[in-house]
Amino acid sequence: MTFAxxxxxxxxxxxxxxxxxxxxxxxxxxxxGLTGGLxxxxxxxxxxxxxxxxxxxxxxxxxxxxxxxxxxxxRAALAVLGHCDAPVRGHRIIGEARxxxxxxxxxxxxxxVALARLGLGPNAPAPAILAAATEGEQIxxxxxxxxxxxxACHGGVVRFSxxxxxxxxxxxVGFDLLIVPTGVPRHTATQVAHVRARIDAxxxxxxxxxRALGSTxxxxxxxxxxxxxxxxxxxxxxxxxxxxxxxxxxxxxDEVRRDAQTEGALGAKLTGAGGxxxxxVLPPPGATKxxxxxxxxxxxxxxxxxxxxx
Ligand code: PMV
Numbered sequence: 001m002t003f004a005x006x007x008x009x010x011x012x013x014x015x016x017x018x019x020x021x022x023x024x025x026x027x028x029x030x031x032x033g034l035t036g037g038l039x040x041x042x043x044x045x046x047x048x049x050x051x052x053x054x055x056x057x058x059x060x061x062x063x064x065x066x067x068x069x070x071x072x073x074x075r076a077a078l079a080v081l082g083h084c085d086a087p088v089r090g091h092r093i094i095g096e097a098r099x100x101x102x103x104x105x106x107x108x109x110x111x112x113v114a115l116a117r118l119g120l121g122p123n124a125p126a127p128a129i130l131a132a133a134t135e136g137e138q139i140x141x142x143x144x145x146x147x148x149x150x151x152a153c154h155g156g157v158v159r160f161s162x163x164x165x166x167x168x169x170x171x172x173v174g175f176d177l178l179i180v181p182t183g184v185p186r187h188t189a190t191q192v193a194h195v196r197a198r199i200d201a202x203x204x205x206x207x208x209x210x211r212a213l214g215s216t217x218x219x220x221x222x223x224x225x226x227x228x229x230x231x232x233x234x235x236x237x238x239x240x241x242x243x244x245x246x247x248x249x250x251x252x253x254d255e256v257r258r259d260a261q262t263e264g265a266l267g268a269k270l271t272g273a274g275g276x277x278x279x280x281v282l283p284p285p286g287a288t289k290x291x292x293x294x295x296x297x298x299x300x301x302x303x304x305x306x307x308x309x310x
Contacts, residue, residue, distance in 0.1 A: 005042040005081075005091050009117030013037030013099035014106035014151035015179060015280060015305060016271050017224070018239055019160075019217035021195050021246060023145045026162050027214025030169065030221055031147055032307045033155030034179075038110035039096045042118050048090035052081075056095035059107065073111070076136035080112050083132040084119025093118065099303070102185045104272020109148035112136035129153050142189045157308055159221060173227040174308030176288040177280050180260070180300050182252040184276025191248050191273035198247055209242050216242070224308070233267025233282050240269035248274030256281075256300060263294030280305075 012033035019029025038056070045052070054077055055062040063074050065081075065088055081088050095114070101107040116132035117124065130149055137144045147160040157169045199206045216239045223232040240257065243249060253270045260268045260281040267282040281302070283291040292302045 004044065005086055005093070005118045006121045007042055009040045009114040009122070010036070011038050011110040011113035011117070011152040012106075012155040013110055014148055015177065015278075015307075016104070016147070017280065017307070018220040018235070019213055020104075020270075020272055020274070021192070021243065021248060022210045022213035022217070023147055023160060023162065024143075024192060024195070025199075025210045027210060028159055028161040028164075028217045028221075029145075029147055030157070030159055030217050030224070031151045032157045032305070033151050034099060034105065034305055035155060036098045037106065037152065038098070038114050040093055040111075040114040040118055041095075042091045042093045045090050045092055050089060052088055052091040052093060054093045054095070056097050056101075056111075058097040059095075059101035061095075061101070072139060076108070076112060076139040077115055079139055080115040080132050080136040081119050083135040084116060086119030100181050102187070102277075103181050104186075104188075104270075104274070104277035105179065106148040106152055106272075108140040108188075109133065109137060109152035112140075113149055113152040126153055140188070142192065157224070159217075169221055169224065171224050171227065171308040174306055174310060175224075175227065175229060175232075175285075176283055177305045177307055178260075178265075178283060178288065178292055178295065178302040179271070179305055180256050180279045180281055180295060180302045182250065182256060182276050182278065184250055184252050186250075186273060186276035188273040191275045194275075195246050195248060206246060209246055213239060213242055229266060229282065229285065233265075236267035236269040236280070236282060243270055243274055250274065250276050252276065253279055256295075259295060259298045259300065260291070263291050263298070265291060 017030045023029035052065040099105040112133035256279040
């Protein structure tokens with residue numbers, strides 16, 4: 001048992017480029033880290049026996065880490081800190097977030113990984129951080145694939161599959177993406193269960209869609225490595241339609257997609273669990289700002305992301 005939390009910890013947000021949902025069934029996915037996703041700071045409370053508090057103002061989150069609490073975030077946070085054998089009393093933990101919560105950008109994994117780093121310290125080995133974070137991710141997501149926690153911990157551009165784990169994808173040329181939140185919250189476990197129910201009911205219909213999403217990931221990796229943006233855009237559009245066919249779309253996602261197309265986007269797809277959350281939009285080369293401005297004029301709040309080298 002350590003006696004104090006470490007004062008500062010970071011974790012990356014993540015954006016899934018391809019393979020969401022399919023990754024749950026063993027297919028590959030491609031994801032990228034969003035640097036500066038969440039920073040946590042821990043300071044001692046005057047009363048060392050009081051329950052720790054956790055607040056992330058950008059997420060409207062302000063909770064005591066009360067061991068009796070049935071608040072999901074409190075339970076997850078306590079599970080992570082408990083796994084680290086770290087103190088769960090006597091600290092105020094404050095978070096600064098660059099990504100919205102519950103929108104498919106890995107907010108829960110940023111929280112669990114950053115908490116694990118508060119508990120285990122900056123020099124803790126990645127497997128120990130991931131093992132602790134997974135305790136919390138299980139409370140948030142039931143049976144997580146692990147992709148969110150991996151990217152929150154390591155960042156970069158990552159190919160991930162359940163059986164092979166993670167491997168870095170290193171494009172020589174990077175590209176811009178705009179992430180456009182719909183403002184519609186959704187729950188990953190509910191979306192995952194929804195896909196599971198469809199597959200169980202009609203495996204002959206829906207299993208091929210899962211395999212197709214996995215193949216789209218592999219083609220997408222090739223397009224990213226060759227900086228083939230038109231191909232990447234086509235694959236993004238196809239993946240979006242496939243995810244819609246799996247039942248994880250939302251009218252607001254398609255609205256963002258139409259607006260993005262009208263403003264000149266090359267491609268657009270939902271990212272993460274769907275049912276709300278965010279779209280990712282691929283701008284034409286050199287037109288990221290113009291597209292972001294156009295989307296802003298239409299009432300959206302795009303977030304800039306660079307995938308691969310600057
Ligand atoms: O929580 P989200 O929206 O980032 O989605 C996670 C990706 C899923 O494939 C839908 C679930 C998983 O555990 O991989």
